[in-house]
Amino acid sequence: MTIEPPDFIRTLDEADPLRAFRQRFSLPPDVIYLDGNSLGALPAATAPRLNEVVRQEWGNGLIRSWNTYDWIGASRRVGDKIASLIGAGAGEVVVADSTSVNIFKLLMAAIAARPGRKIILSEAGNFPTDLYVADGISKLLPQLSVRAVEPSRVLEAINKDVAVILLTHVHYKTGHKYDMAAITRRAHECGALVIWDLCHSAGAVDVNLRAVDADMAVGCGYKYLNGGPGAPAFLHVARRLQKDLKSPITGWFGHAAPFDFAGAFQPAPDIGRFLSGTPPILGLTALEIGVDLMAEAPRELLFGKSQQICSLFIELIDKTCQGFGLDVLTSRDPLSRGSHVSLRHPQGYPIVQALIARGIIGDFRAPDILRFGFAPLYLSFSDIWRATDALRDVLATREWDADQFKARALVT
Numbered sequence: 001m002t003i004e005p006p007d008f009i010r011t012l013d014e015a016d017p018l019r020a021f022r023q024r025f026s027l028p029p030d031v032i033y034l035d036g037n038s039l040g041a042l043p044a045a046t047a048p049r050l051n052e053v054v055r056q057e058w059g060n061g062l063i064r065s066w067n068t069y070d071w072i073g074a075s076r077r078v079g080d081k082i083a084s085l086i087g088a089g090a091g092e093v094v095v096a097d098s099t100s101v102n103i104f105k106l107l108m109a110a111i112a113a114r115p116g117r118k119i120i121l122s123e124a125g126n127f128p129t130d131l132y133v134a135d136g137i138s139k140l141l142p143q144l145s146v147r148a149v150e151p152s153r154v155l156e157a158i159n160k161d162v163a164v165i166l167l168t169h170v171h172y173k174t175g176h177k178y179d180m181a182a183i184t185r186r187a188h189e190c191g192a193l194v195i196w197d198l199c200h201s202a203g204a205v206d207v208n209l210r211a212v213d214a215d216m217a218v219g220c221g222y223k224y225l226n227g228g229p230g231a232p233a234f235l236h237v238a239r240r241l242q243k244d245l246k247s248p249i250t251g252w253f254g255h256a257a258p259f260d261f262a263g264a265f266q267p268a269p270d271i272g273r274f275l276s277g278t279p280p281i282l283g284l285t286a287l288e289i290g291v292d293l294m295a296e297a298p299r300e301l302l303f304g305k306s307q308q309i310c311s312l313f314i315e316l317i318d319k320t321c322q323g324f325g326l327d328v329l330t331s332r333d334p335l336s337r338g339s340h341v342s343l344r345h346p347q348g349y350p351i352v353q354a355l356i357a358r359g360i361i362g363d364f365r366a367p368d369i370l371r372f373g374f375a376p377l378y379l380s381f382s383d384i385w386r387a388t389d390a391l392r393d394v395l396a397t398r399e400w401d402a403d404q405f406k407a408r409a410l411v412t
């Protein structure tokens with residue numbers, strides 16, 4: 001039996017200026033999708049556009065399409081569109097590689113630009129790839145070490161020994177959001193550079209890189225930007241730094257004139273120097289659809305709705321899910337969190353699986369975190385109400401306590 005949401009929820013949906021965007025996504029009718037922070041939903045325009053690119057641009061155009069359909073400009077063109085979502089300027093963002101590879105390129109570039117400094121500063125508990133890549137670099141360059149401190153200690157740990165600070169703006173587990181302006185300011189006072197990982201920020205919260213005088217950033221295309229599984233990532237380098245920073249991957253797409261086939265590497269004079277090899281045109285095509293769709297929504301409405309649905313979710317959890325051993329891990333202050341909310345429960349894994357069996361898709365992060373992402377373009381307030389009502393029911397009936405929900409899959 002489906003219970004309908006109360007009137008105040010329906011009123012919120014009726015007043016939602018973004019509600020028409022849901023029709024622009026191909027979401028299964030029986031699913032409430034709360035995992036757009038891991039893999040965004042499929043825009044309705046993506047499959048027809050990919051079909052067109054495959055058949056017409058690739059099938060008929062063949063190699064000519066690098067010019068006739070401007071495949072060659074796609075990394076910069078889509079980069080410019082992402083730039084406007086994160087408060088950067090045209091020519092400051094390119095789409096390339098994966099977030100992990102982009103972290104490597106920017107860390108190496110930053111380290112070379114700060115000779116004599118010995119520390120890569122990061123957060124203990126940062127997303128693993130960020131720390132793995134930083135650790136890998138410290139093995140390549142033994143004069144460097146990684147210092148990973150608790151989030152509350154980051155500001156005081158910034159000093160003149162630090163070459164570069166690598167932080168994830170919105171934490172993938174807790175949803176905690178750093179004060180980007182304060183950290184960037186302190187880093188600049190000490191002469192250090194900062195790389196922001198915006199994987200859980202781009203398209204989810206208001207990011208204004210120019211306003212905080214940010215140095216560099218990276219982020220992925222497959223979460224809130226709805227670019228599809230394994231979508232290419234993006235990287236940002238402030239214009240004022242571009243000519244002094246060098247990518248350690250001196251591939252031909254980063255050359256000033258790739259089709260001169262010159263004997264020696266000459267980096268492009270601009271952000272193009274951070275490209276490596278041939279871009280994945282099909283992945284870029286799908287990403288461009290997701291980014292274009294998001295660009296249609298006014299930023300203040302998008303990010304206002306993110307905050308509002310996260311607050312509603314927490315409020316409903318507080319009201320209806322008490323007494324079942326569930327804790328809210330994410331901040332209740334909308335200004336210090338991203339667009340996902342994490343809950344804690346010792347039986348987090350089977351609870352998430354029981355919800356998924358009901359069509360309510362969130363995810364689980366070890367050891368005990370139930371994570372729910374709130375993508376403002378395709379979620380309604382009724383979805384949030386139905387999800388919390390189902391969660392209450394799964395807890396109250398102990399529906400999760402069944403063998404079928406306890407076997408761990410490889411991807412959680």
Ligand SMILES: Cc1ncc(COP(=O)(O)O)c(C=O)c1O
Pocket residue numbers: 098099100101127129130168172197199200220233
């Ligand atoms: C904060 C953060 N950084 C990096 C990544 C991984 O990026 P990629 O797989 O594109 O290298 C993720 C993936 O979830 C992430 O959440």
